[in-house]
Amino acid sequence: MNSFDVVVVGAGPSGAMAAYEAAAGNLSVCILEKKVLPRYKTCGGGLVYRGKRKLPFEISEAVSKTYNDLAVYFDHSPISFTTSRDKPIISMVMRDTFDHLLVNKAKERGVVVMEDSCVLEIESKGEILLKTSNGNISTRFLIAADGAYSPTAKLFGWKETRKLIPALEYEIIVSEADFNRLSNEVRFDVDAIPYGYGWCFPKENHLSVGVGCFKHNNISLKEYYRKYLKTLGINEILREEAHGFQIPISPRTDGFYRNGAFLIGDAAGFADPLTAEGISNAIYSGQMAGRAIAQHPQDPYKAGGQYEQLLNEDLLHELKISGFLSKIFYENPRLRNLLVDRYGQRGCEILTDIFMGDRKFPKDIRKKLKEKIPFLPF
Ligand SMILES: Cc1cc2nc3c(=O)[nH]c(=O)nc-3n(C[C@H](O)[C@H](O)[C@H](O)COP(=O)(O)OP(=O)(O)OC[C@H]3O[C@@H](n4cnc5c(N)ncnc54)[C@H](O)[C@@H]3O)c2cc1C
Structure with a gap:
């Protein structure tokens, strides 16, 4: 039977970066991935700067386009908001290439990658035993980086406490004229779908167009996608x-560590509740878990404690504020539109600063909003 100090399940950005960091601690580290790499991942592939700047290596070979501007459109108003920065706000990646690059960086540090290896069963009796489609593996540290469905979290006994929202993404090839017209900007269209938004992300030769709904209900995403194409003039x-x-847009409520097992990225529910942008927090949480393990290689309990403490200091707080804003933004459109009419450009600048990693979600947002609009219902 194979044995590693650390086994990471999932070769997405969270898993690759957790393995990369854990390997710095002289530990034997393995990534198990159920697919053959490079593998397609459903995603708009918009990597915002705050995620990119967390990476300790160059990724330009995996970037198809970069945008220093972004545009936000609202249905209720003819005004759209554009923000610009002197560095790319969003880099466009195809996730097969991008994720594979991160995995290869982990490999360069000695991480073993077992592809085509699906985790099927887990036993935890002191050591953790994984039964996979490719044989059995034992480990002391298990990192669940296996995305929104996270079978690892389920097998380890975590209950489902995240909020998962549906999103539909199309990779489309359009006429040259349409591509040239639409590849000038990265755009978000709030109200392209009730309780959500549509996006149009230009890639090298095609567009990634999609819709996401932040309230799980029976909305036909496909119908709104078709409508959105008309808005885009396609x-x-x-x-x-x-x-x-x-996309899991709220963190689990029953912890992120237990008995040698860590949850990171989508498995933990770390996509941003306001934007559903998940790559940055996947990278960040992977790094935090990997570093905690590298610092306490003999003591899973201490490593787990450190990981949860780091999450509490920063990320969980951010997600809470973003979750509050998300509720106003998507579930209270009248109030949202009032705020947009008064402070739309300012709001988009703040969000862009957050995308850049230059600013956090404002801690006192509730109080600030109440000061500006006293009749707010909270
Ligand atoms: C339609 C859509 C559009 C999105 N657009 C964006 C965007 O533009 N920008 C952005 O920042 N975020 C976006 N996101 C969110 C983003 O894709 C995720 O937050 C991010 O991929 C999470 O990374 P991860 O490493 O946690 O998991 P993943 O990237 O999902 O990786 C999980 C890996 O685990 C593997 N796996 C699963 N089960 C097993 C198993 N049993 N055994 C072994 N391996 C297993 C999977 O094959 C996969 O490779 C989007 C999501 C969706 C659905």
Whole structure:
């Protein structure tokens, strides 16, 4: 039977970066991935600067385009908001290439990558034993980086306490004229779908267009995607590939560590509740878990404590504020539109600063909003 100090399940950005950091501590580290790499991942592939700047190496070979501007459109108003920065706010990546690059960086540090290896069962009696489609593996540290469905978290006994929202993404090839017109900007269209937004992200030769709904209900995403194409002025599609998936936009409420097992990225529920941007927090949480393990290689309990403490100091607080804003933004459109009419440009600048990693979500946002609009219902 194979044995490693650390086993990471999942070769997405969270898993790759957790393995990369854990390997710095002279530990034997393995990534188990159920697919063959590089693998497609349903995602808009918009990597915001706050995620990019966390990476300790160059990723330009995996970036197809960069945008120093972004545009936000609202249905209720003819005004759109544009923000600009002197560094790329969003870098466009295809996730197969991007994730593979991160995994290769971990490999360079000695991490063993077992592809085509799906975790099927887990036993935890002192050591952790994993039964996979590719044989059994034992480990002291297990990191669940296996995304929104996280079978590892389920097998380890975590209950489902995250809020998962549906999103539909299409990779489409359009006419040259449409591509040239739409590849000038990265755009978000709030109200392209009730309780959500649509996005149009230009890649090298095609567009990633999608819709996400922040309230789990029976909305037909496909119908709103078709409507959104009209908003974008796309009448002809030359090729289209549809991908639907879930995004967990609230953290688990029953902890992120137990008995040698750590939850990171989507498995933990760390995508941002306001934007559903998940790559940055996947990278960050992976780094935090990997570093905690590298610092306490003999003591899973201490490593787990350190990981949860780091999350409490920063990320969980951020997600809480973002969750509060998300509720106003998507579930109270009248109030949201009032705020947009008064402070739209300012709000977009703040969000862009957050995307850049230059600012956190304002801690006293509730109080500030109440000062500006006294009749707010909270
Ligand atoms: C439609 C859509 C659009 C999105 N757009 C954006 C965007 O533009 N920007 C952004 O920042 N975020 C976006 N997100 C969110 C982002 O994709 C995720 O937050 C991010 O991928 C989380 O990374 P992760 O490493 O936690 O998990 P993942 O990237 O999901 O990786 C999990 C890995 O685990 C593997 N795995 C699963 N089960 C097993 C198993 N049993 N055994 C072994 N391996 C297993 C999977 O094959 C996968 O490789 C989007 C999400 C969706 C659904």
